[in-house]
Amino acid sequence: MSEANTALSDERIKNTSRLRTALIRPELGGICGTIIVFALFLIFAGDSGMFNSQGVMNWSIVSAQFMIIAVGACMLMIAGEFDLSVGSMIGFAGMMIAIFTVTLEWPVWQAILVTFALCIAIGALSGYIVVRTGLPSFIVTLAFLFILRGFTIYLPQLIERRTIIGGIDDAAEGDWLAGLFGGKIFGGLFQWLGDNGIIATFERGTRAGDPVVDGIPMLIVWAIGLVIVGHFILVRTRFGNWIFAAGGDAQAARYTGVPVNRVKILMFMFTAFCATVFATCQVMEFGSAGADRGLLKEFEAIIAVVIGGALLTGGYGSVIGAALGALIFGVVQQGLFFAGVESSLFRVFLGLILLFAVILNTYIRRLITGER
Amino acid sequence: MSETQKPIIQMSNIEKHFGSVIALAGVSVDIYPGECHCLLGDNGAGKSTFIKTMSGVHKPTKGEILFDEEPMHFADPRDSIAAGIATVYQDLAMIPLMSVSRNFFMGNEPIRKVGPISVFDHDHANKVTMDEMGKMGINLRGPDQAVGTLSGGERQTVAIARAVHFGAKVLILDEPTSALGVRQTANVLATIDKVRKQGIAVVFITHNVRHALAVGDRFTVLNRGKTLGTATRGNVTQEELQDMMAGGQELASLEGSLGGTV
Numbered sequence: 001m002s003e004a005n006t007a008l009s010d011e012r013i014k015n016t017s018r019l020r021t022a023l024i025r026p027e028l029g030g031i032c033g034t035i036i037v038f039a040l041f042l043i044f045a046g047d048s049g050m051f052n053s054q055g056v057m058n059w060s061i062v063s064a065q066f067m068i069i070a071v072g073a074c075m076l077m078i079a080g081e082f083d084l085s086v087g088s089m090i091g092f093a094g095m096m097i098a099i100f101t102v103t104l105e106w107p108v109w110q111a112i113l114v115t116f117a118l119c120i121a122i123g124a125l126s127g128y129i130v131v132r133t134g135l136p137s138f139i140v141t142l143a144f145l146f147i148l149r150g151f152t153i154y155l156p157q158l159i160e161r162r163t164i165i166g167g168i169d170d171a172a173e174g175d176w177l178a179g180l181f182g183g184k185i186f187g188g189l190f191q192w193l194g195d196n197g198i199i200a201t202f203e204r205g206t207r208a209g210d211p212v213v214d215g216i217p218m219l220i221v222w223a224i225g226l227v228i229v230g231h232f233i234l235v236r237t238r239f240g241n242w243i244f245a246a247g248g249d250a251q252a253a254r255y256t257g258v259p260v261n262r263v264k265i266l267m268f269m270f271t272a273f274c275a276t277v278f279a280t281c282q283v284m285e286f287g288s289a290g291a292d293r294g295l296l297k298e299f300e301a302i303i304a305v306v307i308g309g310a311l312l313t314g315g316y317g318s319v320i321g322a323a324l325g326a327l328i329f330g331v332v333q334q335g336l337f338f339a340g341v342e343s344s345l346f347r348v349f350l351g352l353i354l355l356f357a358v359i360l361n362t363y364i365r366r367l368i369t370g371e372r
Numbered sequence: 373m374s375e376t377q378k379p380i381i382q383m384s385n386i387e388k389h390f391g392s393v394i395a396l397a398g399v400s401v402d403i404y405p406g407e408c409h410c411l412l413g414d415n416g417a418g419k420s421t422f423i424k425t426m427s428g429v430h431k432p433t434k435g436e437i438l439f440d441e442e443p444m445h446f447a448d449p450r451d452s453i454a455a456g457i458a459t460v461y462q463d464l465a466m467i468p469l470m471s472v473s474r475n476f477f478m479g480n481e482p483i484r485k486v487g488p489i490s491v492f493d494h495d496h497a498n499k500v501t502m503d504e505m506g507k508m509g510i511n512l513r514g515p516d517q518a519v520g521t522l523s524g525g526e527r528q529t530v531a532i533a534r535a536v537h538f539g540a541k542v543l544i545l546d547e548p549t550s551a552l553g554v555r556q557t558a559n560v561l562a563t564i565d566k567v568r569k570q571g572i573a574v575v576f577i578t579h580n581v582r583h584a585l586a587v588g589d590r591f592t593v594l595n596r597g598k599t600l601g602t603a604t605r606g607n608v609t610q611e612e613l614q615d616m617m618a619g620g621q622e623l624a625s626l627e628g629s630l631g632g633t634v
Contacts, residue, residue: 236491238481245478248467255465256479257453315469368469368518 026309026317029360030324033307033353037328041335050338053199053213063330064223065278066304067323071223071230072274073301074322078234079267080247080314081130081137083123085144086275086301090294091152093119093279098165098289099155101172108168109177116276122148123272127265137268145298153291169287181222181277182284184215219281223323226274230319243267247314303350304329307357311365328353378441379404380542380573381426381457386435388421395421397597398435403542408564408574410584413594414617419577422594423544426575427459428452456541460531460548468520472512473501475519476534504533508563525556529563536567543567544575549583561587581613593617 041050049055069086076083093115100111126144130137156165172178194201194211201211234240245253246263253260278297283289307325310317329350336346379402388396396418403409413419424430426437428446437444439455446452466475477497484493498515505512508529519527528548535543545564549557564587568574578584584591592602593616600616 236494238483238490238492241474241478241481241492244470244474245467248469252465252467253478255461258479311469315467365469368520 026364027321027324028309028364029357030308030318030321030328033328033357034324034331037331037335041331041339045335045339048338048340050335053193053211055334055338057213059330059334060220061217061330062334063327064217064220065282066300066326066329067223068219068226068278068281069274069297069301070304070308070322070326071226071319072271073298074305074308074310074317074319075230075234075243076267076271077302077305077310077312078247078314078317079243079264080250081127081264081267082141082302083126083268083271084138084141084298085126085148086271087294087297087299088145088148088152089119089122089272089275090279090282090297091289091291092122092148093276094283094289094293095152095156095165095291097280097283098168099159102165102167103159108172108175112177112181112280115280116273119272119276120269123269124265127268130268131261131264156289156291163291164288166288168283168289172284172287178284179218181218181280183218185218185221187215190214217281217285219285222277222281223326226277227319227323234319239263244315247316249315300329303354306361307353309357309361309364311361312358316365316368325357377404377406379438380440381444382438382441383426384436386422386425386432386437388418388425388430389433395597396425396432399594399597399599401592401599401602403573403575405541405573406568406571407589408568408576408587410588410591411575411577411594412579412581412584412591412613412617413577414579417594417617418597419579419594420546423459423546423575423577426542427457427544456539457544458535458538458540458542459544459546460528460535461546462548462550466519466527466531469518471516472505472519472522472530473497473515476501476504476530476537480538500537504537505530508533508566509559523556524552525559528552528556528560532560532563532567536570536572540572542573542575544577546577547579548576549578549580557583579617581610581617584613585610 050059069090073083073086096115096118097108097111100106100114101108104111106114122144126137126140129135130140133140153163156163172182190199190211190213193199194209199211199213202208234243242253242258242260242263245256245258246260250260275294275297279289279294282293304325305317305322306312307328308318308321308323309325310322332349333346336349337343381401381403383402384400386396386399387394399418399422401409401411411419411422421430425432428444428451431445439457444455446455465478467478470478473494474497477500482493482496482500483490484496485491501515502512510526510529519530522530532543532545532548548560548564552560561583564574564576568587568589576584576588588605590602590604591608591613593600593613595617603613
């Protein structure tokens with residue numbers, strides 16, 4: 001067609017500024033927030049040990065914890081649904097691993113695999129209920145929040161007459177799967193860094209000469225791995241397009257043949273998977289499971305996702321943004337401690353940044369859709 | 373449309389009942405490739421039921437539909453899409469927050485193999501989207517522009533271009549101009565003209581006689597679930613179509629006070 005080539009520019013299309021183009025990237029808020037947070041703590045807590053090897057490891061672990069659950073929550077939110085049962089799922093999964101290994105004396109790998117299967121099945125069930133009934137996922141997963149927490153408190157009391165089950169670390173010794181969640185990697189590298197004086201080493205005691213930080217915990221490896229896989233699926237695959245479509249407008253997506261229900265149920269299962277990864281890492285680290293583990297984690301995950309630029313209404317967001325939201329979260333929580341600020345003020349900060357992020361996101365949404 | 377061509381869709385004496393309500397009471401229409409067949413009717417005339425029957429959403433209670441001279445029985449709308457009947461609904465099936473190219477390929481994403489992994493071929497999707505939109509006379513800022521920033525007419529054009537690109541033989545447009553301004557309506561009508569010239573049968577549903585006359589080759593009027601015959605271009609005036617749609621009487625009494633401007 002000749003017309004296609006003649007009119008390549010259209011006078012009705014206004015040139016947009018670079019700022020405006022940058023603003024509609026979902027990660028922008030997360031990137032700015034990360035820069036601001038690091039700048040602030042470098043100024044106010046730079047000499048407090050927050051940025052030596054031990055301090056970095058401290059806030060990295062906390063951030064990685066948030067990141068693992070934020071990836072799941074982010075992809076589910078983009079698909080247009082919430083999961084309020086993430087925190088309870090963490091407690092439940094940890095308790096199941098403990099009961100299987102300590103009470104039933106299963107090998108740890110078997111306990112972990114069965115727990116994963118069980119929790120993903122519960123995720124699928126809540127997803128199935130949501131798509132079949134058409135109820136808001138808010139209500140359905142709120143029910144699961146109480147159901148799972150209730151079992152997490154009831155089962156250990158019934159079986160072991162206590163609410164914390166320990167002794168898993170002994171059972172996990174030498175287990176091939178437990179190392180995937182509780183171990184550390186790059187020990188040799190950190191030993192070398194310590195030997196060469198790049199990072200601090202213990203000066204006395206039985207571990208004299210060992211580096212203070214002796215490896216990257218698997219928790220952090222899981223977090224980075226999940227962020228990469230999640231981002232790839234969302235941005236680079238056909239299934240990722242379906243996730244955006246399912247959350248953007250489920251009816252429109254169905255018209256064009258997107259299997260919306262399958263996408264949503266799979267995202268509920270993925271969220272449950274992330275929660276179980278979190279729980280397994282935590283249980284392997286502490287060697288015990290407690291009935292109160294994971295309290296409020298569902299909200300922390302959602303806050304990280306929102307700081308990362310995702311819309312609560314679905315259809316828009318970014319896994320990288322959610323990961324940056326988790327990083328901000330972790331750095332501020334630990335940084336306030338290093339800076340000597342009263343830790344309860346962290347909650348004030350959290351509320352303020354959440355409010356700010358939501359207002360910013362709403363504004364960006366208007367920019368994208370051209371609403372006034 | 374030439375006389376030697378065979379109709380792609382033939383519907384004869386279609387009836388559709390919903391319980392005790394008779395939505396369609398004997399409708400006969402045939403659609404030829406490369407024509408723009410306008411289906412006119414006032415609100416409640418049965419237009420929506422009719423196109424849903426044609427696109428496989430409803431099964432007719434009585435009557436027969438031939439598609440490519442074969443009896444048509446589609447189990448669900450996906451079958452009819454696969455056969456080449458594409459419907460562009462008023463609500464468009466577009467997602468405002470997603471880019472034009474992501475919308476264009478929604479449900480039909482192109483795949484490129486990177487080792488064992490299939491990835492969304494964004495380069496191909498972007499290129500095809502820009503080409504197809506260019507053919508329709510719409511210049512996008514870029515394929516990553518969100519659909520939400522497009523005007524109503526441009527969105528209609530994206531939906532039409534998408535249907536054409538994915539091999540539609542029959543394109544059913546459900547009131548594509550009803551919510552548009554003058555300029556945008558002209559764009560959509562121009563798009564319909566381009567699609568028709570590619571040999572695709574266009575079924576244009578509207579209640580606006582002027583829009584129908586601008587692009588239509590043949591005109592079928594629906595009134596109270598019945599067809600009042602099909603007229604060809606040049607053999608019918610705006611007033612005649614208007615009268616048939618309104619059932620002949622009611623509008624006549626109004627016309628005096630409105631000065632014949634309806």
